[in-house]
Amino acid sequence: MPFAHLTGTVEAMTENAHHHQHHGGHENHDHAGLAEILNLDAQVLGSYLEDTTRWAAQLVGGTPATIVDAGAGSGAGTVALAKRFATANILAMDKSAQMLVHTLEAARVRGVEGRVSTVQADLDEPWPQIASSDLIWASSSLHEVSDPEQTMRQMFAGLNPGGLLIVVEMDALPLFLPVELDDCGAPQPGLESRLHAAVALQEWNSYPEWSAGLERAGFELVDKRSFPSVSSAAPGLTARYAQTFFARFRQALEKVVSADDLAALDRLLAATGTESLAHRTDLQVRGSRTAWAARKP
Ligand SMILES: C[S@@+](CC[C@H](N)C(=O)[O-])C[C@H]1O[C@@H](n2cnc3c(N)ncnc32)[C@H](O)[C@@H]1O
Structure with missing residues (x-):
């Protein structure tokens, strides 16, 4: 996801603002790939x-009338919010017009387009004139802006008193390969953990613990929780997701990882062979998110 600068895809989900500033080519994001x-x-x-939306509903208090999805991406969160809060109007905000097209399409497919609107806006700039909201949702987006605390202050200003900000981040990149165990049955670091360590050095999915920044922006921290994901996806879908990630790893790490790891990556990405992601049936996709709930007093 996560979660953007998969020079188009995984990067777009993961790299932080610092990385952005040094890679102007991100203006040419592969939006289709990210979506x-x-x-x-x-x-x-x-x-x-x-x-996370059930948890937010418990915390928000009352029935939110207006919700902003800040950095909405392809609209998965927007749609989940519209489903959870059945009378709320959701405003999807993103700097990418293409992403907002995806969001509107997702809303149409899920039958919630009547309550979803979009605004193209850069979270690094002063916010557009929009009605203040009861809930702001920022999933895998806060770590992408240049000055997250400035963005938090704008979020604070954009909430009604008592309103809630939910920040969601991927705890780590999703894992796909079966866990290798050592002689004592303990997980042992393998190819996937080496790849994750290598992309961490490129600041994929890099963000600070947000609590202190939220408090400096004026929020009261209400709760912080971890939400493991449970996948029931069909093997073909899991394989496609894995291929997308590993292809990005290969692209990002070609000059960094050992020849052995590069060869292993190529076997995973090959169209045929026993290790091919396209054919193996032992993928075990694991992922989890951390979410912060912060209230405007
Ligand atoms: C990794 S995606 C996350 C999308 C979605 N919230 C999710 O969790 O699936 C990050 C999104 O934030 C958007 N974004 C990044 N920086 C932004 C900024 N400064 N202003 C507005 N949107 C931004 C990107 O265009 C992208 O759609």
């Missing part, structure tokens, strides 16, 4: 949306 990986994530690991 695809976000949609795959929602289909394979999207159970967290059910859990």
Whole structure:
């Protein structure tokens, strides 16, 4: 997801603002690729949306009338919010016009288009003139802005008193390969953990613990929870999601990982062979999110 600068896809989900500032080519994001990986994530690991929106409903107090999905992406969160809060109007905000097209299409497919509207806006800029809201949702988006605390302050200003900000981040990139155990039955680091460590050095999915920043922006921290995702996706879908990630790893790490790991990556990505992601049946996709709930007093 997560979760954007998969020079188009996984990067777009994961790299932080610092990385952005040094890679101007991100203006040319492969939006279709990003939308695809976000949609795959929602289909394979999207159970967290059910859990996080239920938790938000318990915390928000009352019935929110207006909700902003800040950095809506392909609209998985927007749709989940519209389903959870059946009378709320959801405003999807994103700097990418293409993403907002995906969001509107997702809303149409799920039959909630009547309560979903969009605004193209850069979270790094002063917010557009929009009605203040009861709930702001920022999933895998806060770590992408240049100055997250400035964005938090704008979110604070954009909420009604008592309103809730929910920030969601991927705890780590999703894991797909079966866990290798050592002689004592303990998980042992394998290819996938080496790849994750290598992309961490490129600041994929990099973000601070948000609590202190939220408090500095004026929020009261209400709760912080971890939400593991449980996948019941068909093997073909899981394989596609895995292929997308591993292809991005290969692209990002070609000059970094050992020759052995590169060869292993190529066997995973090959169209045929016993290790091919396209054919193996032992993939075990695991992922989890952390969410912060912060209230404007
Ligand atoms: C990784 S995606 C997450 C999408 C969605 N919230 C989800 O969880 O699936 C991040 C989204 O934030 C958007 N984004 C990144 N920086 C932004 C900014 N400064 N202003 C507005 N949107 C931004 C990207 O265009 C992208 O759609």
